[in-house]
Amino acid sequence: MSGHSKWHSIKHKKGAADAKRGKIFTRLARELTVAAREGGGDAAMNARLRKAVSDAKSANMPNDNIDRAIKRGTGEIEGVSFEEIRYEAYGPGGTAILIDTMTDNRNRTVADLRHLLSKNNGNLGESGSVAWMFDRKGYFVVGKDQKSEDELFEVVIEAGAEDLKDDGESFEVYTDPDSFEEVKDAVEESGVAPQVSEISMIPQNYVKLEGNDAQQMMKLYELLDDHDDVQNVYANFDIDESELEA
Secondary structure, three states: OOOEEEHHHHHHHHHHHHHHOOHHHHHHHHHHHHHHHHHOOOHHHOHHHHHHHHHHHHOOOOHHHHHHHHHHHHOOOOOOOOEEEEEEEEOHHHOEEEEEEEEOOHHHHHHHHHHHHHOOOOEEOOOOOOHHHEEEEEEEEEEOOOOOHHHHHHHHHHHOOOEEEEOOOEEEEEEOHHHHHHHHHHHHHOOOOOOEEEEEEEEOOOEEEOHHHHHHHHHHHHHHHHOOOEEEEEEOEEEEHHHHOO
């Protein structure tokens, strides 16, 4: 896909910028709190919390912040109660969008999302309207300077990965979510530090956007992703890099 920027490559470039300005800590804290609330505060017994703690440490979140977020989840200290809601939507050019939120006021959140979508040639869909276009997968990105394709393939397939793809500047590894931790451990034990390591919603197909549709989609994506209640945005757009510079 040289010359193109799929949704997830743009997402991770933006994620790096978010981390620099501290926005990522808010999302990480909410995920830690909800993970602890749903599965308990012992990371050894709670895979979701274990992943959240790992992500927080990778982002250099202070240990005190991590501990406080977990204790809010277990009820050891008081805090706002968040609920998880996934919204499904359509964007410019018929793109499919999944919006994962954690909110303490669902009426406010849905009103805000509806407003952002309607102002940018999008609209909310019914439950199930676009989710079928995505698969939940473990997803890794590995730089080509870290391993050859044959070496990486041997490591990840032996650990249970489903597929490895050459994405131009890097390799993408896909796994069943149940195999995520085994593949992650195998990759790291082989001496590789993945650029991306997450469980994600991966589009089955991509919609190529150009011109005004591409510009509107990028504006909408930025607005949704910057909303305080939004944890993740998944979409199936593919945009030529020249459109991003327009």
